[in-house]
Amino acid sequence: MDPVWLSIAFVFGLGVRTLGLPPLVGYLLAGFVLNYFGVEQGTFVSIISELGITLLLFTIGLKVKLKNLIKPEIWAGACMHMGITTVVFTATIFGLSFIGLNYLSDLDWQTSLLIAFALSFSSTVFAVKVFEDFGEFNSYHGILAIGVLIMQDIFAVIFLVFAAGEIPKIYALTLPLVLIIIKPLLVWLMKRIGHGELLVLFGFFVALVLGAEMFKFFGIKDDLGALIMGILLANTKKANELYENLIGFKDFFLIGFFLSIGLIGLPSLEHLIIAIIITLLINIKIIIYFLVFTRFKVRARTAFFATLGLSNYSEFGLIVIAIAVSTGMIPSDWLIIIAIALSISFIVSSPLNAKGHKIFAFVRKHLKFFETKLRLEYDKNFDIGNAEILVFGMGRIGTAVYDQLSKKYGKTVLAIDIDNDKVIEHKNAGRNVLHDDATDIEFWDAVKRDHQNAAQVKIAIFCMDNYNAKVVAIDRLKTIGYKGSIAATGVHDDQINELKSLGVDAAYNTYTEAGTGFADHLCLTIQKKT
Numbered sequence: 001m002d003p004v005w006l007s008i009a010f011v012f013g014l015g016v017r018t019l020g021l022p023p024l025v026g027y028l029l030a031g032f033v034l035n036y037f038g039v040e041q042g043t044f045v046s047i048i049s050e051l052g053i054t055l056l057l058f059t060i061g062l063k064v065k066l067k068n069l070i071k072p073e074i075w076a077g078a079c080m081h082m083g084i085t086t087v088v089f090t091a092t093i094f095g096l097s098f099i100g101l102n103y104l105s106d107l108d109w110q111t112s113l114l115i116a117f118a119l120s121f122s123s124t125v126f127a128v129k130v131f132e133d134f135g136e137f138n139s140y141h142g143i144l145a146i147g148v149l150i151m152q153d154i155f156a157v158i159f160l161v162f163a164a165g166e167i168p169k170i171y172a173l174t175l176p177l178v179l180i181i182i183k184p185l186l187v188w189l190m191k192r193i194g195h196g197e198l199l200v201l202f203g204f205f206v207a208l209v210l211g212a213e214m215f216k217f218f219g220i221k222d223d224l225g226a227l228i229m230g231i232l233l234a235n236t237k238k239a240n241e242l243y244e245n246l247i248g249f250k251d252f253f254l255i256g257f258f259l260s261i262g263l264i265g266l267p268s269l270e271h272l273i274i275a276i277i278i279t280l281l282i283n284i285k286i287i288i289y290f291l292v293f294t295r296f297k298v299r300a301r302t303a304f305f306a307t308l309g310l311s312n313y314s315e316f317g318l319i320v321i322a323i324a325v326s327t328g329m330i331p332s333d334w335l336i337i338i339a340i341a342l343s344i345s346f347i348v349s350s351p352l353n354a355k356g357h358k359i360f361a362f363v364r365k366h367l368k369f370f371e372t373k374l375r376l377e378y379d380k381n382f383d384i385g386n387a388e389i390l391v392f393g394m395g396r397i398g399t400a401v402y403d404q405l406s407k408k409y410g411k412t413v414l415a416i417d418i419d420n421d422k423v424i425e426h427k428n429a430g431r432n433v434l435h436d437d438a439t440d441i442e443f444w445d446a447v448k449r450d451h452q453n454a455a456q457v458k459i460a461i462f463c464m465d466n467y468n469a470k471v472v473a474i475d476r477l478k479t480i481g482y483k484g485s486i487a488a489t490g491v492h493d494d495q496i497n498e499l500k501s502l503g504v505d506a507a508y509n510t511y512t513e514a515g516t517g518f519a520d521h522l523c524l525t526i527q528k529k530t
Helices: 002-018 023-036 043-063 072-096 109-119 124-133 140-164 170-192 197-217 222-233 239-262 269-280 282-295 300-309 315-326 333-354 356-370 396-412 420-428 441-450 467-479 493-501 510-529
Strands: 389-392 413-417 433-435 459-462 485-490 506-509
Touching (some): 002 023, 023 333, 072 109, 072 140, 124 140, 140 300, 140 315, 170 197, 170 222, 197 239, 300 356, 389 396, 420 433, 467 493, 485 493, 493 506
Parallel strands (some): 389 459, 459 485, 485 506
């Protein structure tokens, strides 16, 4: 039946993609369809689902900077949100026990508290997919949301340890020493294994063997082990390359996770009603997220997009319920109810995130009311000064473009990047770089307001890695009545064609142009020798 699962997942994923929704919605629907026809979750789906979660946490770890987790808006914000949400949800769910529906009427406040705790989590799988799709993983709202999710994952692991009664082994006290010893060895290996399939195999080995299995040996949750091993290798020279090599595998394996949700069980009418009621509670969760973030001096825009990525229920909440069911703490029907609510939250949240920039443009004036007067130093717009040429995205291509243009035009060239750490590196190298976001409508408003309808800017060059971000940024640029030239890069012919249709004056296929550039350089070298 494995080929059948893959085929149905592909058909549904492709189907929802044509409707403008993320493929994961199709995978969820495929799971329910398979369930309807009596297909049970087999070994194949179970294995790839577990692999997907493990690789997800490992790849998150590769991107984590520990200095971010100690920021108050992340660790304190996560604690505040979980505490407030759990209290509010407990009162709400216990209050619903009086409406007479089955599975609700027998709830006491302890069971309500457990369900509320599970619902206070947001989905790591979903958020990572959203931020990766729009190139916002290293944006401040991406860092904020992922940091909160990591804190939530830690809370979940602590709960699972106590609920399952499996405390770490006494020799787990030696684990920090083990990690200190093996880190230099792993870094040494990464430098010497090249760039091909051996690097991929190395990633699987670290995530699944040293992460999952070694931590299980010490009596610690395997998923937490994968996350910690990723963090251990973060900020090393080849961490980004390892991350890029594992993305495709992680995305494929996560298909099993979304299928497995739908295969948990078919809902009755009452299951569905309660799941819809629980899904509506997400509105309360969203409000709490936004208010908590803005209390920590975060911009309304940052708080909005971080909240939007977290506006769902979590796979870890489902695991919490599964453990509670297995230990007899809660009836098994709640596993189906929470699975349905989780699925609905994904289906609703997907198009909202896809249209997030348009939604924010519509509501931002109302949301700015909640901003504090003081703003975090790294979460504000900066003035572009006297810049006439803007280069967005300081990866390899953007850096090369900036260096060439700055040799000729000097300080009139300004680079802008969404990754603050990358900005600091370029500043230390003497480049004129600002930390900001090309998709930020408030950035473009400031350009229009402070620089005579953006007439000062002659050329805007978009070199960001993420194509979706380029499309949004170009749309933002048009909103300020920009009349200068626009250049952008793409990696596929259909992207180049779309960029031209959006009004881009010069759209370059980086693969083709790289080949052309190499050929020109080769011809010049030959001419010199002859």
